[in-house]
Amino acid sequence: MESPVDIDPSLLLKIIDSSYDGIFITSHEGVILYCNEAYSRISGLNAASIRGQKIEDLVAGTEIPDACSPDVIRTQRPITKMIDYYQGVSALVTSVPVFDSAGSLVWVFSNVRDITELVTLQEQLKSTSDLNAEYQRQLRQIQDQEQNILLANSPMMVNILRLADRVAGVSSPVLIQGEAGVGKDLLARYIHDRIDTPAARPFIHINCSAIPEELLEAELFGYEPGAFSGASEQGKAGLFELAGNGTLFLDEIGEMPLSLQVKLLDVLQTNQVHRVGGTKSIRVNPRIIAATNKQLETLIRENRFRQDLYYRLSVIPIYIPPLRERKEDLVSLISYFLNRKNRKFGMKRRIDSQVIEILSEYPWPGNVRELKNVIERMVVTADGNTIDESCIPVQILQMAGKTHFIATPDYFSTYDLKTILAEVEREVIKKSLAVFGSLRKAAFHLGVDLSTLVRKKKKYNL
Missing domain, CATH: 1.10.10 (Arc Repressor Mutant, subunit A)
Structure with a gap:
């Protein structure tokens, strides 16, 4: 077996002193015995002036912000800390105890590694990550705004948006009427978004025709624990409560059962709800926007809608005309949906002028919703980048007056x-x-x- 290599102590000190990492040695009492040039560079302390001092005194005298050696002396276990020195250098400091053969603490050996660049890089990465998160948030906001866009070229729609702008800042109930697909939900959201709307003021949308009558009351007003079979043991807050000071959008209000219309009217008059199975009154204050494609006046005559509720909801009535009555908006909507679908599918479709003429002759019974779906269909099914007459659905060609003729x-x-x-x-x-x-x-x-x-x-x- 080879004998260990003898190393000249002076050579060993030269090796330690040439280390890029700081080397710092204290006695078992915390007296500074040695530090190399790298430690002086990192800590900003002069090696000759601190030798013989106690490390705790340097910390107490604010010459250095912190140290591991005192903790190692106290616990006799290795300690690692990240220390930001006053020279603007960040370092990872690891101090370990050194024992003699009898197991008594003799020295504390500290390795001090400059990680300033790593910390800076980490901060840059975090900043980049935060910036990316902010960009993603802004992108989602832009996309949400695109989803809720309302184009207005026709005088009727321009006047509707002007009215919406005026009523956005007040809490009066709004009743939006119009055929299916005209964009009643978009107008409701438009009104809500006109004012500064923090997270504490949500927009809550409920379709009154999509929920069974026996569950609709619990959804709107909430319920207490065990109020009915299958109810949550914790109970549940209703949408009136969840809306807070925001907006509660009651879509398809004409489909609401008469029994619930009475309770809804009471909530609108008192600004208080009673959860199903509960007796306590809960104060609520959402802005109410209702919408329907039904003729509520007809429903009132047929005793299917309460007249007093109608007057309560229609403080500000807004009627959105069908697309066939505002053809000035058609070309803008076609262009908007075409651009959106091109971006969505990574395409570069364009619409032939003859196609636009045919689409303009079509009465659009499904209104804007139908137009959106037809544009998507044509974008997807077109053979080339030009959407021509062959891409138009047959029913549109027929209803637009492009039906087969009899040669007479x-x-x-x-x-x-x-x-x-x-x-x-x-x-x-x-x-x-x-x-x-x-x-x-x-x-x-x-x-x-x-x-x-x-x-x-x-x-x-x-």
């Missing part, structure tokens, strides 16, 4: 058979070219030679 003299205002046949042939070829996209495909489906189709295309100037 009345239609063409002539009895000349040659003229009628030529016009029919021209329209069939034109439609085939639009649907199939190429001469070869169109010729195949028309059952003619390609050369024949080329000749007729030229003849009819198509």
Whole structure:
């Protein structure tokens, strides 16, 4: 077995002193015995001036902010701390006890590693992470705003948004009426968002037609523990309570059962709710916005809606006209939905002007909601980047007046058979070219030679 290598103590000190890490040694009483140049650089202390002093005195005299050695002397166990020295250097300090053969503490050896760059990098990463989180929050906010956008070019919609802006800052109930799909929920959200709305003022949406009558009361007003079979043992706060000082949007209010209309009216008059199975009154103060596609006046005559509740809800009535009555908004909506779907699917679709003309002739019974879905369908199903007439759903072509016609003299205002046949042939070829996209495909489906189709295309100037 080889004998251990003898190392000259002076050489050992030179090796320690050349270390990039700070080396710091104290006695078992905390007296500073040695520190290398790296420790002086990190701590900002002069090695000669502190040698022989007690480490605790340096900490007490605020020459250094902290040290591990006193804790090691007290516990006789290794200690690691991160210390920010007054020179602006951050260091990871590890101090370990050194014992003699009898097990008595002799020295405390400390290794001091400069981690300033690592700390700076960590702070930069945290800053980057925080910044990224903020960007994500702003992006979600922008996306939410995009989801709730209301475009207004027609005078009717411009006036509606002006009214919404005026009423946004007051707490008066608003009743929004209009056909299904016109954007009643978007207008409700628009009114809510017009004012500064922190998290403490939420927007709570409930569809009165989507919840069974026996559960709707509990959802609106809450319930006490054990109020009914299947109820939570802790009870549950209702939406009136959860809305706080925010907005409670009662969608499809015309579908609310008469028995609940009475209770709703009482809450609106007293600003108090009683949970199901409870006796205590709970103060509530949400802003109420209701919406319906029903004719409430008709429901009142049929004894299906309370007249007093109607007057209570319709302090500020707003009627959104159907899309067919505000065609000025159509092109803007088409452009908006097209851009959104292109971004969503990573596409670059554009709409042919003839398609816009056809869409403008369609009455849109499903209103804006139907338009949104049709644009998405055309974006997804288009063969190329141009959305042409072949992409339009058949029912829209038919309802827009693009239905198949019967070639009669009345239609063409002539009895000349040659003229009628030529016009029919021209329209069939034109439609085939639009649907199939190429001469070869169109010729195949028309059952003619390609050369024949080329000749007729030229003849009819198509």
